[in-house]
Amino acid sequence: MSYISKPVARHPGQKKNSLGLTARDYEGGMSTLCAGCGHDSITAALIQAFFELEVPPHRVAKLSGIGCSSKTPAYFLSASHGLNSVHGRMPSIATGANAACSDLTYVGISGDGDSLSIGLGQFAHAMRRNLNMLYIIENNGVYGLTKGQFSASADIGSKSKRGVPNRFEPIDPVLTAIAMGGSFVARSFSGDKQQLVPLIKAGMAHKGFALLDIISPCVTFNDHDGSTKSYKYTRDNFTEVTHADFVPPAQEITIKYDQGSVQPVTLHDGSRIYLRKIAEDYDPSDRSSASAYIQSHQEKGEVVTGLLYMNSDAPDMHATNQTVATPLRDQDYSVLCPGADALKALQHGYR
């Protein structure tokens, strides 16, 4: 993983956000991924989303596992803390980090191998705890970093570069997340920034586990004819069932919606999601019908995208634990240690 920093070129005319930062301040080191890799487009969308959300970079924690996808936290927000952990174990790092300090923004970047094979257990359990984080899977159907083996998200019949079809049932991250208690579940495509940026923003504002499964083609090992994770296949079969627009807390609503088809959802921090149904019969607030819809349409070869399930009322890990509001790492030691007299007193029970 290279850490070559980009040459600093300031453009005086560049737009600044309210923190006085430009989009460049949200960038990271130079990417070392293959030219055209879907992961780099997601990095660009993240930079735009963070810039527009006006998040102070140092209040963001970027976490990842191992894989080409997991390298990307080095390529955005170089002014943020990051932790590149071991293969498949980012969720446990995120859980501990969040337990210690509840008031940072956590964004985890993973791959389909990282989350659906070696890390399936941790992925499932972080959702079950409704950990407050944005969890992105950069999904390309293969293990990019180890040179193109099928991953667990590869569809039956999808062909490898050498023409060998995958024979195993895929594990679908979205269906898994809906089943495991993910409280915000979305799918998008690295090639569709219009859809992606608002979903990233909404996922960050959501208090709870926000899964964003992003089809992110691997140009080197899985972008050929016969692959169901190629740019062409994804574009041809992309079916957006809902479109989410994101409006931050104190912002005027400028977009006009025709009443009825748009459903506004207010999040914990006061921001709003305007959810426009594209498929009239899709209901993103109902787990079972959402699952059934996605499943049946995917069987037809469609790549169902959008904000697919959301429950903004589910308690997150800290709410369930009843943790105090002040982050645990900031607790004064005097609050944590009962002292000598208490120790003496409690030992009466041990005589």
Added chain:
Amino acid sequence: MKQPAISKQAANNQMGLQLNDFVIKLANVNGTGSASANGLLSKTIFRMGVPISAKNFFPSNIQGLPTWYEVRVSKDGYQARSGRVDVMVAMNAETYADDVAEVSAGGYLLYDSSWPMNKELLRDDVTFLGIPLAKHCAAEFDSARVRILMKNVMYVGALVALLDLDIAVVEGLLEEQFAAKPKLVPLNMRAVKMGYDYAMEHFNCPLPVRVARMDVTHNQIMMDGNTAAGLGCMYAGATVGAWYPITPSTSLMDAFDGFCQRFRQDPETGEKHYCVIQAEDELSAIGMVIGASWNGARAFTPTSGPGISLMSEFIGFAYFTELPAVLFDVQRVGPSTGMPTRTQQGDVMMCAYASHGDTKHVCLYPADPEECFYLSVKAFDLAEQLQTPVFVLSDLDIGMNEWQCPELQWDDAYQPNRGKVLDAEALDKIERFYRYMDIDGDGICARSLPGVHPKGAFFTRGSGHNKYGAYTEDPDQYQEVLDRLTRKFKTAASVVPEAVIHQQNGVTDAVIAYGSSDCAVREALDRLKEQGMHLNYLRIRAFPFGEEVEAFINAHQGVFVVEQNRDAQMVSLLTLETGVDKNKLVPLLHYGGFPLYAEFVVNQVSAHLNKRKNA
């Protein structure tokens, strides 16, 4: 008719009254509620001011298999098993044969005579005391469950008479135990009296093996090591605990959670100043600990050998990224699943070098529950000071048995050592922050916590990095970091707890031990001394070894190393990590799963010394 309480052989022993110096062992069936009755017995003796040690020998099963509880009454305060049994309370017909065989000559065996004892089992050097417990309880109590429970309480009553215990102490303990359900006190006392009266009527009470009040336990407590360690974690200021249940470590987290509920949860709002996470497995538990430590909380995980095996990849990550973590390995018998409810010191090598590549870890070896408390606190200080994982290796014997130990002390002036952490003010002053720069020359670099200051931002990675914290595949830059880690480990050797040394000038032979072997070794050394064999003693408390360990070995002609594992793991570690002459180290190994006892050490040491004398 009074049954003669004393057989011919036992009568011969009566000359030597066994006052406050005997072992009583109780053979029960798991899941019959005997634990609380047995606790009542041992606490009664303890409350009479007499030193005891109590050990459970239980199966890896919830209900139905044999279980034993052994109480050693020792006026000298020896905590190890003694290796003999003076009074056997045989309540499990399935194990009669073994239990009868185990009684030392001249001893006693109490059994339920509701059914006749198989004549073939009788020994004429043991006195059999039959009490029809089941019969009496069936006549006296209604429900089946109460009958089973009261049978246990009834034999305690008989022992009150036989061992000359103070019945008022028993009653006081019951009142405390049932403070919330006072109706249960008279019920239990009825059973105590039934046993007491029966024994008084049918046997010559008390037996020559008996208890007499002393006054040496008033500053003492009875606590198991897991409770003490859980308490230590709370006192150390740990706020995040992550774990996956495994015997024999489970009660450590239960204790931490319990103490925190008491002292760190707002009784009105329910708000908690701590977070305990039951993880999906140990891979995850250690990840949570590392994540929390990275973010500046004191975090820990209790586990046993199988858990450490699973955690290995992450342990290397924490070592190389230099993140604190506290791991408790309450050791049980390996390899593999081994014997989950038996004790061993089999994880010494694994913990010292856990994970792939060149890794070395700080390990602490508490000898008893008291030290579990103090070394838990120390473990957090060391982990943060040295920015590395620290292992506390206790074992099932320490962790799950109640040991008598001096009341735990706390100094209110204590402040946690958080190590070199740059706060917002310090970060503001510096030009640029580099994570792995050894400014002080001790191998320890300054770290920054996420979210504190823009200048502290840093990308933690387990991949190759240089001293600036940047990714590298350059041999020199990589090696520079690895060599500094060696330097840091040298620093560790100078700050970990020193070995405890008992020595006299002119003594040429010595013993080295660590962890739960300590009590048996100290007793053995006393006995060897009585036989004219003087040996010096060093107890290792930490790895890496301080200079005193090597100096001690060099100063002696022969050194016995007592361990509870097959492969002499500490001998390996000493050989690898010091320059001592390997041939000097004589391993004495006890690894069947039961705790070490003094006689084992006495026999082995004297055999060696005699062989050398005769050679």
